[in-house]
Amino acid sequence: MKQTLYILLFIIISNSLIAQEKIRTFEKGFELKVLYDLEKPAIENQNISSTCWSFSSNSFLESELIRLGKEPVDISEMYIVWNTYMDKADMYVRMHGNYNFGPGGAFHDVFYVAKKYGLMPEEAYPGLLKGEELPVHLEMDDMLKAMVDVVVDNPNRKLSPAWKGAVGGVLDAYLGEKPENFNYKGKSQTPKDFANNLGINWDDYVEIGSFSHHPFYEKFIIEIPDNWMLDEVYNVPLADLKAIMENAIKNGYSFAWGADVSETGFSWKHGIAVVPENDWNKDEKAIKDSLLSNPIKNKLITQDYRQQEFDNYNTQDDHGMHITGMCEDANGTKYYTVKNSWGETNDTKGYLYATESYVLLKTIDIMVHKDAIPSQIKRRLGF
DSSP: OOOOOOOEEEEETTTTEEEEEEEEEOGGGOEEEEEEEOOOOOOOBOOBSSOHHHHHHHHHHHHHHHHTTOOOOOBOHHHHHHHHHHHHHHHHHHTTTOSOOSSOOOHHHHHHHHHHTOOOBTTTOOOOOTTOSSOBOHHHHHHHHHHHHHHHHOTTSSOOTTHHHHHHHHHHHHHOOOOSSEEETTEEEOHHHHHHHTTOOGGGEEEEEOOTTSOTTSEEEOOOTTOTTOOEEEEOOHHHHHHHHHHHHHTTOOEEEEEOOOSTTEETTTTEEOOBSSOOOSOHHHHHHHTTTSOOOBOOOOHHHHHHHHHTTSSOOOEEEEEEEEEEOTTOOEEEEEEOSBOSOSTTTTEEEEEHHHHHHHEEEEEEEGGGSOHHHHHHHTO
16 A cells, blocks of 8 residues: 655644644545554554454553553563453353353453453463464364363263363463463563553553443443453443543543444455445445545434444444544544554555544443543543
8 A cells, every 4th residue: 555644743732742744645545634643552463363352452551651651561462361261261150151251352351360460571471372473263262162161061960170270271272371470671570560560550441431221420331242241331421432532532542442343334455434424335345445535424423323223233342443543534524543453454554544423333432541531521420
């Protein structure tokens, strides 16, 4: 992809950030003016694994370290996967199999692991199957599910003390044994030491959604299958969710983004996601190709429409990503810059540009630092 960048320095007085004005030129002349482009780590690739929640959360945490002026670090995704898989197995067995068990997860899983088990740097625990350079998990996922189903069937009429060791053995075989201590930056550390040394206050981060089937300005257990911890998120009206996301980016805070990516208007190949004002016709490919010729008008998103899409399963918890900036097209339509974890496999080298309408309609929840939330909304949320 050819990309033309025109760089002009300007000062954003509101937050004292130094930014660069850029023009991102796509195929067929489509252009986006970059309004905010926050610092973030390099694009990574989850490959054949359902671990977007770990990659996106870590990308967000690594960006937070940059924002806080701390030393950048590459956090191991697979150390988090190992620990959550084991705890999910325990929960699945305790619930007699009447529970979701699988490779998916949520942003709060990473914070749960950080506080309970610690974290590790990628160099100390890459978590890759021998001979592989990227994650390949399908066999491991199926094997683990089969194992816990056998345990739930209880063929011995009582559970043996060996089953957890068997699950751990499979995780060790595919991801590698977790070291109790490791050397990092010339110093021996434990995972808890490493997590504590990052200097992150885990309680400074919250998850926020917008659903009218629960009271606003209260917390609720978000009803998505991968929320195996039954964790709660804050609920706000759609206008407040929009205000939080805008305020975050404009003031230098990125955020983790959980969303539906199964829409016709989501084109990973082109690196664009839209909700066109008019419904798609039968020739979807032609329309997608035309997206990069001229900006199109997006649908106005209401609270009722958003709720309808969620209630009808049209909006599901498909994918976790990381929003790191904001752009606009020639018509003034806002786009969020989305950092993905599918490698540099599309025309925009691992990034996606999602219109504000798409983000407002298809967001499940976001994770963001409390200080990124406008003060009047913070007061209504009670912090």
